[in-house]
Amino acid sequence: MKQITKMSRLTGELEKAFRLINEELFNNELPTPIITVIPTPKAYAHYVPFDIWSTKESTKREINIASGTLDRPIENIIASLIHEMVHMYNDVVLNINDCSNKGTYHNKQFKKEAEAHGLIVTKTRYGYSHTEPSDRIIEFILDHNELREIEMCRANPALVSVNVGTHTGNNGVTPTATTATNNHHRKYICPCCYNSVRATKAVNIICGDCMERMELA
Numbered sequence: 001m002k003q004i005t006k007m008s009r010l011t012g013e014l015e016k017a018f019r020l021i022n023e024e025l026f027n028n029e030l031p032t033p034i035i036t037v038i039p040t041p042k043a044y045a046h047y048v049p050f051d052i053w054s055t056k057e058s059t060k061r062e063i064n065i066a067s068g069t070l071d072r073p074i075e076n077i078i079a080s081l082i083h084e085m086v087h088m089y090n091d092v093v094l095n096i097n098d099c100s101n102k103g104t105y106h107n108k109q110f111k112k113e114a115e116a117h118g119l120i121v122t123k124t125r126y127g128y129s130h131t132e133p134s135d136r137i138i139e140f141i142l143d144h145n146e147l148r149e150i151e152m153c154r155a156n157p158a159l160v161s162v163n164v165g166t167h168t169g170n171n172g173v174t175p176t177a178t179t180a181t182n183n184h185h186r187k188y189i190c191p192c193c194y195n196s197v198r199a200t201k202a203v204n205i206i207c208g209d210c211m212e213r214m215e216l217a
Contacts, residue, residue: 007037010037010070011035011036011037013147014035014037014065014081015032015035016146016147017078017081017147018032018033018035018063018081018085019032020144020147021078021081021082021085021140022085024140025082025085025117025118025140026085026089026117029089029093030085030088030089030092030093031060031061031092032060033047033060033061033062033063033088034052034053034060034061034062034063035062035063035064035065036062036063036064036065037064037065037066037067037070038064038066038067039066039067039068040064040065040066040067042192043066043192044065044066044069044072044076044080044083044192045063045064045065045066045069045080045081045083045084046063046064046084047061047062047063047064047084047085047087047088047091048061048062048063048064049061049087049088049091049103061088061092063081063084063085063088064084065077065080065081069191072191074141074147074148075133075137075138075141076132076133078133078137078140078141078147079119079131079132079133079137080131082114082117082118082119082131082137083114083119083131085117086098086110086113086114086117086119087099087110089113089117090109090110090113094113096109097109098110098113099127104126104129105126105127105129106126106127106128106129107127107128108128110127110128110129111128114128114131118133118134118136118137118140119131119132119133119134119137120132120133120134122211124209124211125209130211187216188203188205188214188215188216189214189215190207190209190212190214190215191212191214191215192207192209192212195207195209195214196214197214202216
């Protein structure tokens with residue numbers, strides 16, 4: 001397997017995954033979006049429900065996969081992509097609203113279509129927003145081993161603080177990345193929303209917003 005070292009190849013692999021999923025789970029009913037890989041605050045991915053990209057010939061919508069979350073298991077990355085494709089399906093095919101409260105609260109219509117397309121849905125404070133891959137998705141990935149080539153991840157911005165100082169001889173500034181430490185406390189971070197807490201000893205703690213296990217920084 002050739003190592004991915006370029007953003008163009010990374011997005012190409014995500015586009016390939018979109019095409020396979022569209023064919024096998026959505027009956028090729030979804031139009032091809034522009035797939036981006038940029039930071040998405042407090043989310044694994046997002047869908048833009050209008051034609052944000054345009055060329056002389058056409059306009060396209062956008063699905064983004066958060067750049068700092070691509071080090072998760074491939075089944076979780078694919079589940080995030082399918083989650084956003086369900087939003088797109090509800091929007092452009094069924095022409096229904098599956099979210100409220102500025103797109104944060106996922107309603108029962110989202111739950112229905114997410115489960116119909118292979119996701120396990122759990123209710124949270126944001127409605128039916130938490131999704132995981134079902135056995136159907138695991139089998140889909142096993143049938144398409146090439147999807148495992150998605151293996152390039154941006155550093156988690158929540159784990160790094162940036163100090164800016166003058167770069168000698170350049171009349172400008174250059175960022176210097178440093179990891180914050182504290183000898184008396186342990187810092188735990190939610191891998192979903194990046195909320196953080198400190199504890200004086202090792203603890204097992206869950207983020208109340210995302211219901212995800214917080215990780216030691």
